Each structure stands twice: as structure tokens, then as C-alpha cells.
Amino acid sequence: xxSPTYTYxxxxxxxxxxxxxxxxxxxxxxIHYLLDEAxxxxxxxxxxLKRSEVLSGLTIINAFFENSTRTLLSFxxxxxxxGADVVNMLVAQSSVKKGETLIDTAMTxxxxxxxxxxxxxxxxxxxxxxxxxxxxxxxNAGDGQHEHPTQALLDALTIRHAKRGFNGLRVxxxxxxxHSRVARSNILCLTSLGAEVRVCAPPALMPAxxxxxxxxxxxxxxxALKGADVVMMLRLQMERMQGQFIPSPxxxxxxxxxxxxxxxxxxxxxLVMHPGPMNRGIEIDSNVADLxxxxxxxxxxxxxxxxxxxxxxxxxxxxxxxxxxx
Amino acid sequence: xxxxxxxxxxxxxxxxxxxxxxxGAIRCEGGFITAVGEVTAQSGxxxxxxxxxxxxxxxxxxxxFAIDKPAFHFGGITRAALMPDQNPxxxxxxxxxxxxxxxxxxxxxxxxxAATQNLEGEKLAEIALMRDxxxxxVATGRQWIGNSGTMLRLLQYAGMLGMTVCTRAxxxxxxxxxxxxxxxxxxxxxxxxxxxxxxxxxIARDLTLAQMAKAPIHxxxxxxxxxxxxxxxxxxxxxxxxxxxxxxxxxxxDLAVSGFRTFAHLSPPLRSEDDRxxxxxxxxxxxxxxxxxxxxxxxxxxxxxxxTDSTPGMAGAETLLPLTMSLVRDGVxxxxxxxxxxxxxxxxxxxxxxxxxxxxxxxxxxxxxxDRPWIVDSDKMAASAGxxxxxxxxxxxxxxxxxxxxxxxxxxxxxA
Numbered sequence: 001x002x003s004p005t006y007t008y009x010x011x012x013x014x015x016x017x018x019x020x021x022x023x024x025x026x027x028x029x030x031i032h033y034l035l036d037e038a039x040x041x042x043x044x045x046x047x048x049l050k051r052s053e054v055l056s057g058l059t060i061i062n063a064f065f066e067n068s069t070r071t072l073l074s075f076x077x078x079x080x081x082x083g084a085d086v087v088n089m090l091v092a093q094s095s096v097k098k099g100e101t102l103i104d105t106a107m108t109x110x111x112x113x114x115x116x117x118x119x120x121x122x123x124x125x126x127x128x129x130x131x132x133x134x135x136x137x138x139x140n141a142g143d144g145q146h147e148h149p150t151q152a153l154l155d156a157l158t159i160r161h162a163k164r165g166f167n168g169l170r171v172x173x174x175x176x177x178x179h180s181r182v183a184r185s186n187i188l189c190l191t192s193l194g195a196e197v198r199v200c201a202p203p204a205l206m207p208a209x210x211x212x213x214x215x216x217x218x219x220x221x222x223x224a225l226k227g228a229d230v231v232m233m234l235r236l237q238m239e240r241m242q243g244q245f246i247p248s249p250x251x252x253x254x255x256x257x258x259x260x261x262x263x264x265x266x267x268x269x270x271l272v273m274h275p276g277p278m279n280r281g282i283e284i285d286s287n288v289a290d291l292x293x294x295x296x297x298x299x300x301x302x303x304x305x306x307x308x309x310x311x312x313x314x315x316x317x318x319x320x321x322x323x324x325x326x
Numbered sequence: 327x328x329x330x331x332x333x334x335x336x337x338x339x340x341x342x343x344x345x346x347x348x349x350g351a352i353r354c355e356g357g358f359i360t361a362v363g364e365v366t367a368q369s370g371x372x373x374x375x376x377x378x379x380x381x382x383x384x385x386x387x388x389x390x391f392a393i394d395k396p397a398f399h400f401g402g403i404t405r406a407a408l409m410p411d412q413n414p415x416x417x418x419x420x421x422x423x424x425x426x427x428x429x430x431x432x433x434x435x436x437x438x439x440a441a442t443q444n445l446e447g448e449k450l451a452e453i454a455l456m457r458d459x460x461x462x463x464v465a466t467g468r469q470w471i472g473n474s475g476t477m478l479r480l481l482q483y484a485g486m487l488g489m490t491v492c493t494r495a496x497x498x499x500x501x502x503x504x505x506x507x508x509x510x511x512x513x514x515x516x517x518x519x520x521x522x523x524x525x526x527x528x529i530a531r532d533l534t535l536a537q538m539a540k541a542p543i544h545x546x547x548x549x550x551x552x553x554x555x556x557x558x559x560x561x562x563x564x565x566x567x568x569x570x571x572x573x574x575x576x577x578x579x580d581l582a583v584s585g586f587r588t589f590a591h592l593s594p595p596l597r598s599e600d601d602r603x604x605x606x607x608x609x610x611x612x613x614x615x616x617x618x619x620x621x622x623x624x625x626x627x628x629x630x631x632x633x634t635d636s637t638p639g640m641a642g643a644e645t646l647l648p649l650t651m652s653l654v655r656d657g658v659x660x661x662x663x664x665x666x667x668x669x670x671x672x673x674x675x676x677x678x679x680x681x682x683x684x685x686x687x688x689x690x691x692x693x694x695x696x697d698r699p700w701i702v703d704s705d706k707m708a709a710s711a712g713x714x715x716x717x718x719x720x721x722x723x724x725x726x727x728x729x730x731x732x733x734x735x736x737x738x739x740x741x742a
Contacts, residue, residue, distance in 0.1 A: 024514070103630060123632030124516040125586030144634065145516030184516055208508035208519065243502065 006032050011324025015314050019138040021128050022147035023188040031192060035157050038303070038310035042157075045081070045305055054313055055084035058115040058320070062088045063105070064141070065121040070276055070301065071141050071151075075118050078308035084115070102126065103133055110134040115319055116312060119143070124181075137315040139308075145179050145240065150311060151275055152185035154304040156193060158296050159230060161303070162271055166193035172224045172266070174200040174256060175234025175283055178207050178245075182275045183234060187213050200224035202255070204245045221256050228266040232273045233258050233284045249282045258284045263294075271296050332360075333732045334367035335691065338376030341383065343670065343682040345662025352381055354689035354732035362683050374734070376693050379726060382665050384690030385647065386672040386681045388438075388570060389465070389492065389546045391622040393425075395433050396738045397643035397709035401619065402725035404433065404690035404735075407492075407676055410440035411467045417443055417451040419459035426460030432735045436676050438465035438492060441480050447471040450480060454487055462676040463544070465492040468593065470528060472498045478535045485541025490568070490675055492544045493532055495553055496594050500524035505634050507595045511580045517633060522597055526552035533560045533567060542566035544675060547620065549575040549597050551604030558613045568675060569613070572620040572642055573649035574715060576605045582715055586633040589704070590715040592620075593638035609667070610658045616671045619646040623711035641709040644702070645716050648723035651696050655722070661696070689732035698724040706740045 006029050008014040014033050023031070044050055060079040064072055072088065079086035091105070102121070109117055116137045119127045124144030131138035142148040156166075163169060171190050177183045177199050190197050191214045199210060200218040211217050218224035225231065236252065246252045263270065272288055272295045280286045289295055317325035332355040340350045340362060351365040367373045384404030391409050398406060408425055410416035416425055417440035429435040439461035443449045447469055453461075464484045471477045471493070484491045504520035506512035512519035529545060533556060536543040548554055548569040560567045574592055579599045582590035590596060608614045622639030629636050650668055653659050659667070673681025680688045702719045704712035728735040 102632070121632065123634045125634075126632035128586055129630075129632055143516075144632070145518075147516070181516060184514070207513040208521070209510040210513055212510040213514065 008033050012318065012326070019131050019315060020149050020311055021131055021138065021140050023149045023152050023185045023192070024147065026192070028192050031153070031156065031189060034153055034307065034310050034314065035160060037314055038157055038306040041306035041309040042303065045302065050081050051083070052081060053083040055079065055082040055316060058084045058316060059113070060084045060086050060116045060118065060312065061109050061112070061114040062086065062118045062141070063091070063109060064089070065091050065102070065119070065126070066142070068120055068141070071120065074301070074304045075141060075308050078305050078312055081305070082309055082312055084312070102130070106130040106133050110136070115316055136319070139311055139315065142181055145181050145184070147185045148181040149185050150304065150308055151182050152189035153311070154300055154307040155186055155232070155273060155275070156189050157303040157307055158273065158300050159271070161299065162296060163229065166190065166195045169195040169230065170198065170228050171195050171230040171232060172198045172200060172228040173232045173234065174221055174224060174258070176205045176236050177201045177210065177234070178205045179237040179240040180234050186232065187215055191215070198224050198228070200256070202246065221262065222265055225262060225265040228270050230271050230273060231258060231263065231266055234275065235277065235279055235283060253282050257282060258288050260285065260287055263288055270294070273297065273300060275300065330733045332368065332371045333374065333689065333729060334365060334371045335374045335376050335381055335693065336367060338379055338381035338693065340381050340683055341662060341665045343684055345660055345666070347380070347661050352683060352691065354691070354729070357689055357731035359683060359685055359687050359689050362685060372734075374693070374727060380694040380696055381683065382692050382694050383669040383681050383683055384692050384728065384730065385668045386676065386678070387621065387643070387646070388616065388618050388672045388675065389620060390643070391639065392710065393428055393433070393435055394621060394623055394643060394710050395429065397621065397623070397641065397707065398433060399728055399735050399737045400708035400725065400739070401643040401646050402692035402694060402728060403619070403643055403646070404692070404728065404730050405436060405673070405678065405680060406621070407436040407438050407462060409467065410438050410445060410465050415440050415445050415467070416456070416461075417445065419452060419455040422456045422461045423459040432730045432733070434730070436462040436678065438463050439489070441466045441471065441484075441491065442476065445469060447473060447476060450476070450483060453484055453489065457487055457489060461489070462678065463490045463492055466494055468494065470494050470496055470498040474531060474535065477532065478539060481535055481539035481541040481543060485539055490542040490544050492546050495525045495528045495532070495545045495548055497524040497527040500527065505591060505595060505638070506583060507580050507597050509580060509598055511583060515583065515586065515633070517583070522550045522601060523552060525550045525594060526556055529553045529556045533557070533565055536567060537565050540566070542568070545569040546618070547571055547575065547594060548614065549594055549605060550601045554604055554608040554613050558608070558611070561613070568615040568671070570616040570618045571605055571609070571614050572618055573646060574640060574642070576602060576609065576653070577649055578602070578715060583633070587715070588629045588631065588633055588636035589640065589713050589717070591633055591636050591638045592640060606653070606658055609653060615667070616675070617646065617650050617667045618672065619643045621709070623709045624713045625711045629713050639713070640715055641707060641711055641713050644708055645714060645721065647694070647725065648721035649716070651723035652721070654696070689729060691729040692725050693727040694723065695726055696723050698722060700724055708738055708740050
């Protein structure tokens with residue numbers, strides 16, 4: 001659908017990283033490379049026989065220290081469609097003692113000779129900590145409030161399919177920016193690709209000095225929507241809030257809920273995105289979430305599988321002794 | 327009276343009260359300094375040749391979290407005021423009495439009495455009984471006392487007993503569970519963060535309360551420009567305030583936490599570059615009264631964790647002297663003033679007869695090569711844990727010999 005934007009260096013030089021801990025540290029052409037690599041998997045996933053044997057014989061462990069439904073499922077499907085043996089290890093945060101146990105768990109997974117480990121953890125930096133202790137590639141499936149790189153990549157792929165390109169594209173991200181790893185990864189990814197990113201939240205949900213990440217800061221949602229090409233809504237992360245950040249969901253919706261009336265303030269062809277899970281009737285009205293041709297929410301889920309397949313493929317090429325990747 | 331032979335340290339450069347540094351010798355007898363300056367050893371004396379190096383008072387540290395003698399001795403520290411945040415806390419006289427004895431004979435521990443029972447910030451602890459059991463000052467502990475009424479009564483009561491209240495300068499409501507200072511670095515890393523103003527807010531309240539109580543207050547670590555400005559002004563108004571800082575806050579900014587480095591997870595968290603420069607200015611102009619180690623050795627079980635789950639604190643005893651010496655070399659302070667910050671002023675706060683080289687003072691003496699280079703190595707520390715943010719950093723200044731009460735202390739140098 002979209003032809004490759006770049007010519008890439010040969011072999012491993014196209015994506016020289018051992019794992020995917022965050023968007024921070026990725027060059028724009030490396031992001032494009034992953035997006036381009038994902039295109040073949042988009043096509044495969046749309047075909048009747050959704051199966052490749054690229055990762056046949058490899059073991060991928062999804063170690064989720066924090067609850068997840070869609071991301072876990074997406075990684076599991078991605079691994080299986082590539083022919084890998086996928087094992088899920090679900091550890092509710094409450095039942096595992098924090099601390100040394102995390103490293104010990106990582107060492108245990110390492111000793112089982114996983115070929116890639118996908119990690120989600122409630123603490124910022126936890127994935128980087130584990131990545132430093134294991135021999136195989138580590139993929140970040142969300143660490144605390146830090147990063148969620150595959151979400152940003154799938155969002156970029158979704159946008160790339162729906163819009164011509166990223167240069168000058170105005171993207172408004174609205175919601176609980178403070179607690180959102182999705183926001184951080186998307187800001188890094190989209191600004192890196194040339195988009196103009198606006199963030200919108202009440203002051204209590206806006207992290208300090210966020211403008212240093214090359215975004216424009218808004219507290220007034222209507223103003224943030226004017227001229228927007230893409231509107232990305234985020235969920236209120238009640239579970240991460242210590243203390244009261246907003247008076248009530250009703251009041252939050254009044255100021256920051258995306259309704260059809262509000263959407264009309266954006267560009268006429270503005271697209272609506274949401275990483276899920278949605279709180280319908282709070283940050284997004286149902287008739288907006290389901291707006292055919294404008295809401296990309298199901299496409300995001302579709303692109304998620306393809307992006308994760310691309311990441312698993314690219315990051316295991318070294319171990320699979322793919323020519324030029326050793 | 328000590329049964330040891332009298333000691334004469336010859337051929338050194340004496341760091342004298344008032345800041346003068348002059349060639350000379352020092353003689354000690356019965357645990358006390360008996361003569362300073364042009365002194366000759368008498369027959370029967372132990373004689374130590376300082377070989378032209380500095381003869382300085384042993385360092386007096388305030389607000390350490392563990393008694394870690396090898397680290398203190400390595401760093402030239404002969405006395406340390408121990409935080410009440412022990413397990414169990416130092417909130418009853420018996421524990422204070424035990425802690426006060428725990429370093430002898432070659433190290434003196436001055437326990438800080440817990441201000442409130444179980445350090446919960448609610449009910450006053452038995453401060454008078456703890457004073458008479460050996461506590462030299464009162465401390466609120468790691469926690470800030472949120473209740474202003476409790477804090478006022480504490481200051482009044484401790485002031486009546488002639489004890490300074492050592493407090494933490496961070497407004498608990500603003501800080502919550504933050505582990506970093508709000509700013510670009512915390513935002514990029516996604517770390518729970520609190521505004522740096524939490525410090526000035528706490529200082530403003532406590533200065534007002536100290537003024538009302540007409541009682542002395544000491545802020546253990548003041549780390550922001552705004553907080554230091556308040557203290558600078560308060561001193562001109564006659565409020566009985568002193569404050570300290572650790573070298574981390576004049577050496578490092580919050581850039582040091584990049585990569586989620588838990589050795590740079592400190593409390594209060596590292597600040598901005600502007601605040602770092604303000605700390606240096608406040609050391610230079612006298613607003614800051616003392617530089618302390620904040621020694622808090624923490625092993626992998628506390629530090630090899632995701633940043634937010636790790637315990638704050640650093641092993642600081644070994645790097646206190648050399649990092650303070652860097653301020654001397656940079657022309658921020660004089661050599662004499664360095665030892666006011668490291669020894670005389672802390673001793674004065676605790677009301678102990680040490681921290682200065684003069685007749686009648688207890689003979690706690692360090693022989694120091696202020697220029698000797700070495701490299702900090704977290705794997706080879708004298709401390710019980712190597713959690714230093716200064717790993718692999720070249721520094722200058724090393725203790726060559728240490729004397730507690732006129733008796734030589736064996737300084738254990740970690741294997742190279």
C-alpha cells in the first residue's frame with residue numbers, strides 16, 4: 001500500500017539494536033524500517049492462511065508482570081503467526097515480591113534459553129533493567145509510565161496507511177498524559193517522523209517540562225483540536241493516580257471528552273485513535289469511537305499484530321543467522 | 327583517662343580554628359589535645375610524622391543511617407550523628423544509650439533522638455530521657471512532620487531542652503510517592519516526580535515555626551535555590567537556623583538518573599543544574615553550614631531494582647572529604663572553611679568538644695593528603711555497600727592516618 005520511504009543500509013545496519021526498550025534512541029530511518037517491514041505482515045494477516053515459518057523453532061516468552069489483555073494477545077498472535085513457540089508467563093504484581101525476584105525471574109527465563117522475551121511491568125525502567133541481564137532480545141510491552149514502543153509504532157503504521165505522510169501532520173494527544181507511556185512513546189515517535197504533536201490535559205495530568213519533548217501544550221481541548229489531522233485519545237489511568245486529579249468522570253468528560261461536536265473543530269477529515277481499552281462515555285463518546293471512516297481504533301489493533309511480527313522478526317535475525325544480520 | 331601513651335604528630339600543616347593553615351605539630355595526652363603549634367615530642371610519646379601533610383580535625387558527620395566504621399574511618403570521620411530511622415527506631419532511651427556506645431572506642435556515635443514515637447510524626451517521643459541517655463539532637467527522621475501543631479510543640483520542647491531539631495525539608499503532600507524532581511528528565515523517564523518547590527514550602531513553614539518557638543532548627547539537606555534563599559534571609563532575621571548538604575547536590579544534577587541509575591536515587595531527589603549551582607553559591611557565601619555524607623549503604627536487594635522500587639540513599643562516607651576538597655581546588659571555599667563545614671560546625675550543632683584543633687578539645691585528628699589522587703570504585707569500597715553515584719570518578723584527597731581520642735585508628739583500605 002505504502003511504498004518504502006527510505007533506502008536502508010544493508011543487513012543489520014538497518015536496525016542495529018539488540019532489543020526494543022523504547023522509541024528513545026531510535027533514529028527516524030530505523031522507525032521507518034520497522035514500519036516498512038510490517039507491511040508484509042499486514043498483507044499476510046489479511047490473507048486466508050495467516051502463517052509464516054520464519055521463527056519456526058524459536059521460543060518467545062511473554063512475561064507480563066502487569067495485567068494486559070490486548071497487548072498480550074497481540075504479541076501471542078504475532079509470535080504464533082511467525083511459527084514460534086510462544087509461552088505466556090502472567091505474574092500479577094501482587095503475587096510476586098518485587099525486587100530481587102524480578103531479576104531472578106529474568107535470569108530464570110534466560111536460563112530457559114528464550115529467543116526473545118516480551119516484558120510488561122508496572123515500574124518505569126524495569127524492562128531496561130531486565131534487558132541488561134539477559135542474553136536474548138527484550139521487547140518492551142509497556143514499563144510503568146515510561147514507554148510502550150510497539151504501541152507508538154502501530155499507531156504510526158495506522159496513520160501511515162490512512163494519511164500520506166507525517167511531515168507537518170498535526171496530531172493532538174488528549175488525556176492522562178502524566179501517567180501515559182503511550183503518550184511518551186507516541187510523542188517521541190511522531191515528532192521523530194516529522195509530525196507536529198499537541199498534548200492536551202488538565203495541569204494535574206500534564207508532566208513537567210513536557211514541552212521540552214517538542215510538543216505544544218494545551219489545557220483547552222477545543223483549542224487543541226483546531227486544525228488537528230489526527231486526534232488520539234487516552235484513557236484516565238485511575239489505577240496509577242495517587243490522590244485526586246480530577247473532580248469526577250462527568251466533569252472530565254465535560255472538558256475533555258471527544259464528542260461529535262468537538263470533533264467538528266478538527267480538520268474535516270480528522271482521524272480518531274485510541275490505544276484502548278476505551279472508557280466509552282468518558283474520554284470518547286460511542287458515536288465517535290464507532291464513526292466509520294474516521295475512527296481507526298480497530299485498524300490500530302490490526303496494525304499492532306503486524307508491527308509486533310516485524311519487531312520479533314527483525315530482532316531475532318541475529319540469532320537465526322540471517323545473512324547480513326550476524 | 328586513656329591508658330595510651332601521649333601522642334605527638336609532628337611536621338605537618340595544621341588546620342587551625344579560624345581557618346589558618348600553618349606548619350606545626352600537635353600533642354595529645356589523656357585523649358585530649360594539650361598543645362598546638364610549636365610543639366616538640368616528649369620522651370615516651372608516640373610520635374607520628376605527618377611528612378608535611380595536613381593535620382586536621384577528624385570529620386564530624388550528621389545524619390548518617392548506618393554505623394559503618396570502615397567507611398567512616400576511610401573517610402576521616404571520627405564521629406557521626408546517627409539518624410533515628412533504625413529498626414527499631416531510636417525513640418526510647420534504652421536504644422539511644424545502646425547506640426551511643428556502639429562505636430566505641432575508635433568511633434563515636436551520637437544518636438539523634440526520634441522526634442516522635444515510632445517516627446510517625448504524631449506523638450512526641452521522650453526527648454529529655456533520650457537526651458540524658460546520650461542523644462545530642464533531635465531528628466524527625468526520613469519523614470516530614472506534616473502536622474504543623476506537632477512541629478511547633480516539638481520545636482518548643484526540644485528548644486527548652488537545649489537540643490536542635492534536625493528536620494527534612496520536603497512538603498509531604500507535594501512529594502507523595504515521588505522519586506524524582508519534576509522536570510524534563512523525570513518526564514522522559516516516566517518517573518513519579520514532585521516539584522522542587524516542595525523544599526522551599528517546607529522550609530518556609532518550619533522557619534516560621536522556629537521563629538515562633540525561638541528554638542534552633544537544622545535542615546539536614548537543602549538542595550534548591552529557593553530553599554537556600556529562605557534560609558539566607560532567615561539568618562539575617564536572627565532565626566536560629568542552620569543547614570547542611572551532601573556532596574551529591576553540588577556535584578550532580580538530575581541528569582545523573584538517566585538510564586534509571588538507582589545509585590543516583592537519592593532523597594531528596596537530585597535537582598536541576600540551576601539548583602546545583604545555587605548550592606555551590608550557598609556554600610561559598612556561608613548560607614550552608616555543613617557538608618555531610620548522608621551515609622546510607624544499600625546493597626543490591628535495595629538498589630538492583632526498577633528505579634521507583636529502589637530505596638533512596640548513597641554510601642557517602644568515603645567520598646565526603648575528597649568531593650569537598652574539590653570545592654577548595656575550584657576556589658569556592660578556603661581549606662580552613664572546608665573543615666568548618668566538615669568538622670567544626672557539625673560539632674557545634676551537636677555540642678561536642680571536638681571538630682577543632684585546640685588545647686582542651688578531644689584529640690580526634692586526621693592526617694590528610696589533600697591532593698592525593700584516587701578513583702572511586704563501587705566494587706572496592708570500605709563501606710558495607712558500594713552504592714555511590716561517583717563510581718569510576720577520579721577524586722583527590724585521602725586520609726593517611728586517623729586518631730580517635732589521641733589513639734591511632736587502623737584505617738582499613740579495601741583491596742585494590
